[in-house]
Amino acid sequence: MFRQIFIFSIQLFIFSNLFGQATGAPSPFDLTHRLPKELLATTATGENVFKNPFDVRPHLAPGAEKNSLVKKTEGKSFIKSIGLPKGQSSSKTFLFWALVVTLFFLAFSISVNRSAVVKAWRGFLNNSSLTMAHRESLTQSGAIPYLLLYINFLLNAGVFLFLILRSFKGENFNNPAMLAVCVFAIGLIFSFKHLLLRLVGWLFPVAAEVNRYNFTIVVFNCVLGFFLMPFNFLIAFSGDFQSFLIFWTIGLVAIFYGYRILRSILIGSKFLVGSQFHFLLYLCAAEIAPVLILFKMAMQ
Numbered sequence: 028m029f030r031q032i033f034i035f036s037i038q039l040f041i042f043s044n045l046f047g048q049a050t051g052a053p054s055p056f057d058l059t060h061r062l063p064k065e066l067l068a069t070t071a072t073g074e075n076v077f078k079n080p081f082d083v084r085p086h087l088a089p090g091a092e093k094n095s096l097v098k099k100t101e102g103k104s105f106i107k108s109i110g111l112p113k114g115q116s117s118s119k120t121f122l123f124w125a126l127v128v129t130l131f132f133l134a135f136s137i138s139v140n141r142s143a144v145v146k147a148w149r150g151f152l153n154n155s156s157l158t159m160a161h162r163e164s165l166t167q168s169g170a171i172p173y174l175l176l177y178i179n180f181l182l183n184a185g186v187f188l189f190l191i192l193r194s195f196k197g198e199n200f201n202n203p204a205m206l207a208v209c210v211f212a213i214g215l216i217f218s219f220k221h222l223l224l225r226l227v228g229w230l231f232p233v234a235a236e237v238n239r240y241n242f243t244i245v246v247f248n249c250v251l252g253f254f255l256m257p258f259n260f261l262i263a264f265s266g267d268f269q270s271f272l273i274f275w276t277i278g279l280v281a282i283f284y285g286y287r288i289l290r291s292i293l294i295g296s297k298f299l300v301g302s303q304f305h306f307l308l309y310l311c312a313a314e315i316a317p318v319l320i321l322f323k324m325a326m327q
Contacts, residue, residue, distance in 0.1 A: 122263050125206065129182045133256060136175035143172030151250045154293065161242045177245050180252030181217065185210030187255055187276065190262045194269050216317045217248075223312070240294050247287045254279060288314075 137144055150157035163169045188209040192200045221241060228237030258276045265272050295306065 119264070121203065125186065126260055126263060129179070129186060129259075130256065132175075132182060133179045133252075136172070136179050139175055140172035143176065147173065147176065147246050147249045150246045154290070157243065157246060158239075160246065161239060164242060173245055173249060176249035176252060180248040180255070181214045182210060183252050183255035183259055185213045186259050187262075188213060190259065190269075191273055194262070194273060216320060220244075220317060236294055240291055243287065243291060243294065247283060247290075251280065251283050254283075 146156065146160040146163070150160045164173055186206070186209070189200075189206045192205065192209070221244070224237050224241050228234040255276070258272065258279070262269055262272045262276065
């Protein structure tokens with residue numbers, strides 16, 4: 028009952044905003060009585076109407092050249108700043124120790140429960156093993172090993188994004204703060220994705236399928252974290268082959284996610300026939316949007 032009330036409240040809020048101002052109602056910003064007369068135009072009925080503000084020419088001091096405003100801005104382009112930390116304070120030594128820290132964390136994650144690594148790999152290969160691993164992870168003690176392996180993936184994915192920026196941006200963002208931003212951005216995007224899935228499973232009668240899909244994402248990312256670790260070392264210290272290895276790794280990640288999409292379709296296959304619009308809506312919001320955000324961040 029509470030779910031229906033929650034959905035109805037959201038719909039009512041959106042619908043009410045469509046009629047925030049009645050049609051034909053005067054705008055509270057039309058204070059024509061306080062405007063100068065030179066900015067008002069008189070209609071045939073004698074009413075004062077505000078002229079188009081885009082028709083107002085820029086102010087020039089008496090005797091100033093008409094084209095001075097154009098000359099001042101000629102050759103200058105507008106560059107939007109996104110406030111990312113810039114600088115080249117990170118050396119190869121720092122990068123080496125950062126990768127060593129991620130390697131130690133991976134070793135710690137494996138030592139907590141070695142069998143979880145084998146189960147994650149088997150779940151990556153077939154659905155039956157994934158189902159068994161999902162049942163074992165429902166307890167708190169069974170979920171901790173996968174959580175640690177998932178954090179290892181977030182760390183390595185953040186380092187990989189940092190290496191891409193470092194390689195293609197001329198080391199403009201080669202600093203420890205930027206590395207922290209990349210790791211935080213990856214963690215934030217995937218956390219939002221899992222929260223969105225939880226919300227979908229709570230609002231609609233698809234909780235079992237959503238939980239299975241959530242665990243599928245966790246298992247595939249855990250396995251992907253194993254592969255990103257050696258490639259990060261190779262990219263960081265490969266010299267002239269850095270760009271080739273980056274594109275090679277991006278291709279590997281694309282294969283991983285393509286395989287995961289095929290496996291995920293099997294989970295939600297019974298909803299594709301009757302809910303194609305909702306599936307497309309989720310695909311754009313939770314699958315395509317995070318990739319575009321990361322791509323936009325890297326290109327800026």
